[in-house]
Amino acid sequence: MLNVLLERSSPVPGSPGVRGLGATSDTWHPMARDLAAAGARLLSLWVDRQPEKTAVIAAYLCDRAVLVIQSRLPANEETYPGIAELFPCAARMQRAAADLTGIRASDPDSRPWLRHAAWPAAYSPLAAPNEDYRPAGTPTADQYPFVRVSGDGVHEIPVGPVHAGIIEPGHFRFSIVGEKVLKLEERLGYVHKGIERLFTKTKLLEGHRLAARVSGDSAVAYSWAYCQALEGMSRVAVPAHASWLRALALESERIASHLGDLGALGNDAGFAFGIAQFSRLKELWLRELQAALGQRYLFDFVVPGGVSRDSDRDRLVKLTGCASMLAREAAAIRTIYDEHAGVRDRFAGAGTVTADLAKRLGLIGLAGRASGQDFDLRIDLPCDPYGELAARKYVRDEGDVAARVAVRFDELLESLRLVSNIATHLPPGDPRVGIAVPPAGSAGIGLVEGWRGPVMVALSAGTDGYVARCRPHDPSWQNWPVLEHAVIGNIVPDFPLINKSFNLSYSGHDL
Amino acid sequence: MWKTLHKIGSIGIVTEPAPAADDALRVAERLQAEIRRIIGRALCIRQVDAGSCNGCELEIHALSNPIYNIEGLGIKFVASPRHADLLLVTGPVARNMELALKRTFDATPDPKLVVAVGDCGCTGGIFGESYASAGRVANVIPVDVAVPGCPPSPSRILAGILTAITARRAPSTSGGPELR
Numbered sequence: 001m002l003n004v005l006l007e008r009s010s011p012v013p014g015s016p017g018v019r020g021l022g023a024t025s026d027t028w029h030p031m032a033r034d035l036a037a038a039g040a041r042l043l044s045l046w047v048d049r050q051p052e053k054t055a056v057i058a059a060y061l062c063d064r065a066v067l068v069i070q071s072r073l074p075a076n077e078e079t080y081p082g083i084a085e086l087f088p089c090a091a092r093m094q095r096a097a098a099d100l101t102g103i104r105a106s107d108p109d110s111r112p113w114l115r116h117a118a119w120p121a122a123y124s125p126l127a128a129p130n131e132d133y134r135p136a137g138t139p140t141a142d143q144y145p146f147v148r149v150s151g152d153g154v155h156e157i158p159v160g161p162v163h164a165g166i167i168e169p170g171h172f173r174f175s176i177v178g179e180k181v182l183k184l185e186e187r188l189g190y191v192h193k194g195i196e197r198l199f200t201k202t203k204l205l206e207g208h209r210l211a212a213r214v215s216g217d218s219a220v221a222y223s224w225a226y227c228q229a230l231e232g233m234s235r236v237a238v239p240a241h242a243s244w245l246r247a248l249a250l251e252s253e254r255i256a257s258h259l260g261d262l263g264a265l266g267n268d269a270g271f272a273f274g275i276a277q278f279s280r281l282k283e284l285w286l287r288e289l290q291a292a293l294g295q296r297y298l299f300d301f302v303v304p305g306g307v308s309r310d311s312d313r314d315r316l317v318k319l320t321g322c323a324s325m326l327a328r329e330a331a332a333i334r335t336i337y338d339e340h341a342g343v344r345d346r347f348a349g350a351g352t353v354t355a356d357l358a359k360r361l362g363l364i365g366l367a368g369r370a371s372g373q374d375f376d377l378r379i380d381l382p383c384d385p386y387g388e389l390a391a392r393k394y395v396r397d398e399g400d401v402a403a404r405v406a407v408r409f410d411e412l413l414e415s416l417r418l419v420s421n422i423a424t425h426l427p428p429g430d431p432r433v434g435i436a437v438p439p440a441g442s443a444g445i446g447l448v449e450g451w452r453g454p455v456m457v458a459l460s461a462g463t464d465g466y467v468a469r470c471r472p473h474d475p476s477w478q479n480w481p482v483l484e485h486a487v488i489g490n491i492v493p494d495f496p497l498i499n500k501s502f503n504l505s506y507s508g509h510d511l
Numbered sequence: 512m513w514k515t516l517h518k519i520g521s522i523g524i525v526t527e528p529a530p531a532a533d534d535a536l537r538v539a540e541r542l543q544a545e546i547r548r549i550i551g552r553a554l555c556i557r558q559v560d561a562g563s564c565n566g567c568e569l570e571i572h573a574l575s576n577p578i579y580n581i582e583g584l585g586i587k588f589v590a591s592p593r594h595a596d597l598l599l600v601t602g603p604v605a606r607n608m609e610l611a612l613k614r615t616f617d618a619t620p621d622p623k624l625v626v627a628v629g630d631c632g633c634t635g636g637i638f639g640e641s642y643a644s645a646g647r648v649a650n651v652i653p654v655d656v657a658v659p660g661c662p663p664s665p666s667r668i669l670a671g672i673l674t675a676i677t678a679r680r681a682p683s684t685s686g687g688p689e690l691r
Contacts, residue, residue, distance in 0.1 A: 165590070166560075166571055276577055
């Protein structure tokens, strides 16, 4: 069935590996069923509501392609067949789309998701381009209908939105007996900033700056995915020098993030030595990036047509030296983690997601690879220059905190190797080429494997050089619901550790 | 255990000197001698992400690394606003966080200080004001010191925190305020 659908689809010009296919309200659900049966993964689902047409769109990850199915809704139709029973992760995407566009799925869970009490249900931010709702005074608290667990000795622990640590806001509702978690229900949307609507007020050639700020820890991944989509629409080929520097930046972002997480995971297991060492190493890496590429966090490094700043030979040699030092140090600390009975005891068997469950729920990215989900865009659907870089993929089956730590260690060392490789073999050329505004009506998809997992940006061009619709998609959409399953049966004090081992994005999800 | 001790011993102390307070970051004159007397140099901070992209949080995290070693200055991050002297607030304030931020401010005992961090916290930044964003932190709670940057470096954030707890420099003073 997959082959039939792929054969009927046509390539999306300028977006390599991406194929498009039209659907109707009648074929939308059967196609999803066929794709689910063929083992495809849902990458993203969103609604594009324009004055002249409304479409519900789903991007599916098939073996070696991304299939984008677009179902145009008949005029005045505001409902489409939901696909959450086929792809559980679709549920929240459908609810979010309903909050923002007023177009609903037929699935039973129709609770609002991103909309709390700040704007009324009648206001659809993405359906009213000229009407910007402003609340009068501070929004009130709303009463979200959490699923209740009842029984002898069951009680609830509400946590958040303001958390105890320095992390993003969100609400967790635990139902527990004694110390054991019976159920966790997440409630997100607290950092919804109206990014998708803001994109429609943004010029196409400036949208990369907003994309970089969808989730600050994945700035390179988002700005690159945005630029990929844009460059495909403008038919611009980025010089090899620039695309290699983009890969250098993306791997550097992965290194910084993994260094931070590996330290924090040690800390959450009660081993303060880990965070002291890894946060020191992370700082050294950020300073080296500042010297080599001009920024600690590479927010506006990837720009349309290339990169904003070139680097020189000497700086890159120093960066390579730092990468070798980090590889040695990280390997030494890994041995200490592995040999520490207390750390091992906390990591092993905590927050387990079996490969079966991971597949059924659509777990993706780094957490997916720790639960047997063998997919990495850099290897399976490589954009330039990953075809030449020969990145290695690390997959484990255990699916517990220990596996997610192990995948991070492996990927950290691999990214350090890649950075040295890129810095040594960087092809000469221009860091940036000129780019024209893509024609109105053109559309493209950008795909980049960020440190958390696949980041997608779907972009379409409007008139006067403005964005018509931009959908940035974070792998956290897939993985947040899986966290609810990962903690079942664990004890409450292990939640911070399990949560950190996923380290999902709130901002990238809440948009 | 030997490897752990060897590592600790071989790295030694890597902490760098703290930056000086910077009056340019000051936006309000709420500080009185009394506040400083009460808070002194042992400061408890509650960090509140009111809608940031998480970029500023990464640099706030860095303050706790051994190189900036904020705890070495007598400053620590606490888990509850009720234990806090200072709120360190990031982000444009998402409308969905507006109430939570106000409640956090109200739960913080007086006298209290607020430092807004990042371009978004200072002005609303790229997100501005909309149906979903209330813009800068000062639109929702009073702000004493604002630290611009996207994200600001750890030393700028630290300078902002130290500015909040240091009296405005007298115009006649030639040297900077003493921080230790």
